[in-house]
Amino acid sequence: MNTESDLAEALQHAVIVDSDHLGRLRSRLAASAATQGLLDVAYRTIDTPVGSLLLAATDTGLVRVAYANEDHDRVLQTLSDRISPRILHHPSRLDTTARELDEYFAGRRRTFSVPLDWQLSAGFRAAVLQHLTDIEYGHTASYATVARLAGRPKAFRAVGTACATNPLPVVVPCHRVVKSDGSMGGYLGGPDAKATLLELEAAA
Amino acid sequence: MSRKPPFEAIVETHGATVLRVCRAVVGAAEADDAWSETFLSAMKAYPALPDDANVEAWLVTIAHRRAIDAGRAQSRRAVPTDSIADRADRPDRSEPDPDLMAALEGLPDKQRLSVTYHYLAGLPYAEIASILGGSADAARRAAADGIAALRRSTVVATSQTTDRTTR
Numbered sequence: 001m002n003t004e005s006d007l008a009e010a011l012q013h014a015v016i017v018d019s020d021h022l023g024r025l026r027s028r029l030a031a032s033a034a035t036q037g038l039l040d041v042a043y044r045t046i047d048t049p050v051g052s053l054l055l056a057a058t059d060t061g062l063v064r065v066a067y068a069n070e071d072h073d074r075v076l077q078t079l080s081d082r083i084s085p086r087i088l089h090h091p092s093r094l095d096t097t098a099r100e101l102d103e104y105f106a107g108r109r110r111t112f113s114v115p116l117d118w119q120l121s122a123g124f125r126a127a128v129l130q131h132l133t134d135i136e137y138g139h140t141a142s143y144a145t146v147a148r149l150a151g152r153p154k155a156f157r158a159v160g161t162a163c164a165t166n167p168l169p170v171v172v173p174c175h176r177v178v179k180s181d182g183s184m185g186g187y188l189g190g191p192d193a194k195a196t197l198l199e200l201e202a203a204a
Numbered sequence: 205m206s207r208k209p210p211f212e213a214i215v216e217t218h219g220a221t222v223l224r225v226c227r228a229v230v231g232a233a234e235a236d237d238a239w240s241e242t243f244l245s246a247m248k249a250y251p252a253l254p255d256d257a258n259v260e261a262w263l264v265t266i267a268h269r270r271a272i273d274a275g276r277a278q279s280r281r282a283v284p285t286d287s288i289a290d291r292a293d294r295p296d297r298s299e300p301d302p303d304l305m306a307a308l309e310g311l312p313d314k315q316r317l318s319v320t321y322h323y324l325a326g327l328p329y330a331e332i333a334s335i336l337g338g339s340a341d342a343a344r345r346a347a348a349d350g351i352a353a354l355r356r357s358t359v360v361a362t363s364q365t366t367d368r369t370t371r
Binding site: 007008011012014015022025028038039043077086089 | 207208209210211212213215219220223224227228236239240243244247248250251304305308319323324351354355
């Protein structure tokens, strides 16, 4: 019984770490890191009618909204690779975004006011995404129309790609882009999520 | 392209171990601050850390250095242990074991740190040698001496810990 490994185990027991206590330390760490300018990306998740959404923000603004089917762990790894590995769970930087999304899903908000960080999209895709906010709440536009708006009328396939890789779904409304024949078309959050958003906006 | 995990994953994976180490190195009263300082420092340096680095050894090294800088690692002294009679009243096994902790805190620095870094942080003796200076053999001997001393001073406490886990 009184072997080295027993003693090692007893040592682990001697300094057992309470998970609530550690949770408080982690919150405090995130707040200090933010204050000291060390927190390059803050994130949190929120529960919505289209499932859990990951929200991530830099100092510039909201940089990523991700559906659960995109795999939040993978999304965080991509943020680490592309922006900075200095990423912590820090909900308070995203309080306003979370509140605006809550209001949107409750049918009480039509546009978002939070600043956006566009660094994850570039070139024509970025141009396409920035035109999506021209499509008003409750309306839809075809891929061809959006291609025209973005200045490349023949590039409707590229518009599809831009929508499929939208780093800021819901807030940048790629769900309002549908096929020319009126059918819904694909969606990075899955067809059910697209239908839910379009129904929500049609009903409000 | 770098494949460095988000820092949150580092805190998730190593947060508990680093807190144990901080408690053993600077004592419970200062452990929370030492933990925060360690992770803030680590976060500052994290982007430049080589992808294949031993993250736990790196964190322990930072914790160790900060403790040294603050003059804390050397100044730890034994605190009185509870009497044997008190031990029976100890709440439950999720509570830290003050006797063993006190015995650990009472060890000479080199032994205490070698035991902590090997048995609490799981570092190999070669890593411990690079943190503490000296050779891996010296670190191994210090840890063995420390364990022997702990065993002598905590035979009762250890058997009680075992009893509690099976209750």
